Amino acid sequence: MDTHDHDHRHEHGSDLSDMQARVRALESILSEKGYIDPAALDRIVEAFETKIGPHNGARIVAKAWSDPAFKRRLLADGTEAVNAEGFVSRVGSHLVAVENTEQQHNMVVCTLCSCYPWEVLGLPPVWYKSAAYRSRAVIDPRGVLKEFGVTLPASTQIRVWDSTAETRFLVLPMRPKGTEGWSEERLAALVTRDSMVGTGLAKEPAEVAQ
Amino acid sequence: MNGVHDMGGMQCFGPVKPEPNEPVFHEKWEGRVLAMQRAMGFLGLWNIDQSRSSLEQLPPSVYLSVSYYQKWFLGLAHRVLAHGLLGEDEIAAGKSLRPGMKVPRKLTLDLVERVMNRGNFARPTNQAARFKPGDKVRTKNFQPVTHTRLPRYARDKVGTVEAVRGCHVFPDSVTTGGGENPQWLYTVVFDGQELWGEDSDPALKVSIEAFEPYLQPAA
Numbered sequence A: 001m002d003t004h005d006h007d008h009r010h011e012h013g014s015d016l017s018d019m020q021a022r023v024r025a026l027e028s029i030l031s032e033k034g035y036i037d038p039a040a041l042d043r044i045v046e047a048f049e050t051k052i053g054p055h056n057g058a059r060i061v062a063k064a065w066s067d068p069a070f071k072r073r074l075l076a077d078g079t080e081a082v083n084a085e086g087f088v089s090r091v092g093s094h095l096v097a098v099e100n101t102e103q104q105h106n107m108v109v110c111t112l113c114s115c116y117p118w119e120v121l122g123l124p125p126v127w128y129k130s131a132a133y134r135s136r137a138v139i140d141p142r143g144v145l146k147e148f149g150v151t152l153p154a155s156t157q158i159r160v161w162d163s164t165a166e167t168r169f170l171v172l173p174m175r176p177k178g179t180e181g182w183s184e185e186r187l188a189a190l191v192t193r194d195s196m197v198g199t200g201l202a203k204e205p206a207e208v209a210q
Numbered sequence B: 001m002n003g004v005h006d007m008g009g010m011q012c013f014g015p016v017k018p019e020p021n022e023p024v025f026h027e028k029w030e031g032r033v034l035a036m037q038r039a040m041g042f043l044g045l046w047n048i049d050q051s052r053s054s055l056e057q058l059p060p061s062v063y064l065s066v067s068y069y070q071k072w073f074l075g076l077a078h079r080v081l082a083h084g085l086l087g088e089d090e091i092a093a094g095k096s097l098r099p100g101m102k103v104p105r106k107l108t109l110d111l112v113e114r115v116m117n118r119g120n121f122a123r124p125t126n127q128a129a130r131f132k133p134g135d136k137v138r139t140k141n142f143q144p145v146t147h148t149r150l151p152r153y154a155r156d157k158v159g160t161v162e163a164v165r166g167c168h169v170f171p172d173s174v175t176t177g178g179g180e181n182p183q184w185l186y187t188v189v190f191d192g193q194e195l196w197g198e199d200s201d202p203a204l205k206v207s208i209e210a211f212e213p214y215l216q217p218a219a
Helices: A002-012 A016-032 A038-050 A054-066 A068-076 A078-085 A131-136 A141-147 A184-188 A193-197 B028-042 B048-056 B060-065 B068-082 B088-093 B109-116 B192-196
Strands: A095-099 A104-109 A157-162 A168-172 B136-139 B158-168 B183-191 B204-211 B215-217
Touching: A016 A038, A016 B028, A016 B068, A016 B088, A038 B028, A038 B109, A054 A068, A054 A078, A054 A168, A054 A184, A054 A193, A068 A078, A068 A095, A068 A168, A078 A095, A104 A141, A104 A168, A131 A141, A141 A157, A168 A193, B028 B048, B028 B068, B028 B109, B048 B068, B068 B088, B136 B183, B158 B204, B183 B192, B192 B204
Parallel strands: A095 A168, A104 A157, A157 B204
Antiparallel strands: B136 B158, B136 B215, B158 B183, B183 B204
């Protein structure tokens, strides 16, 4: 952890050490002026730390793998299907689910900023927001996939979705072989965050403890 | 604006570095910045496009060297100053020196759920959509100095409309004082070779979400 913190500071170069003080000062001024309520801020942070995360997306994927009718609804209208199931408090509008197949692998990026389907995947990881990913995902997605340890057959078409508006994309990864008859709960454990962004694949059954 | 934020197709940033077991926040202040951003956004004085536009106006050297949440902090500080919600002297003093401005609304604990649901950007319209799935379109060749969501790599390119996503708030307008001015939004897909030339991966397709004013019929 210490090593990691060091790398994080180093990578961003500038004055991260005094950010805590600057942010605290701004928060107290905005609060003194009556614009914000610190208790509301606490609640928002807590929600991101405890409730909102890729486990929500994993449950959606597991259900789509298990329930063909739900999968059809999800692919037809992601927002409607997810809200109707009550997976999360309520997913915002314009969620689009895209399905990986043997023929096509989908990958999501936001080249202009860092748009990400956070209601179903939580906050985006640092790599998703990095210049390296935002720049190369659209021109060299196979090269990027290699950096995630993923190599696809040359014949598999790669489809990159650049999130340039308020539509948000959730990748429905391929269901691993050897999972016939698994419960949704067991299946959800195979669904990684990266597999729902398209920079990874779902885990194989052997990769998770039985 | 043709700024450094418009990164699609650049090749100078090195490999992507996934981080195993990444925490939700690396530093405590990052969560506070995120929450402040939500709470201040709730006041209703600016929308998400205006937030993005102000981040794009950071000097390139700053944009490229600070972290994501530092950018948000700088963008938020810029907006509260620009709206006169507080003064430079108060930031320097680290405390409030005057009473706050009257604001349209405030995010209190009981309203938090509302900012945890993402907004709906679709708007009603009387205009029929100009394009339908399957139509060939050419994206505009333009170089606005203001905010736009048509990336440089996808300008003056021929693609195919794949889906109509509804009529949405138009970022180019809302950031330049023109109001929401809703426009039809489409998923437009391009062959890799149309975007990147004949050496591109022949099995690559890239799509963008394109507002109708970005598109014209392709012959």
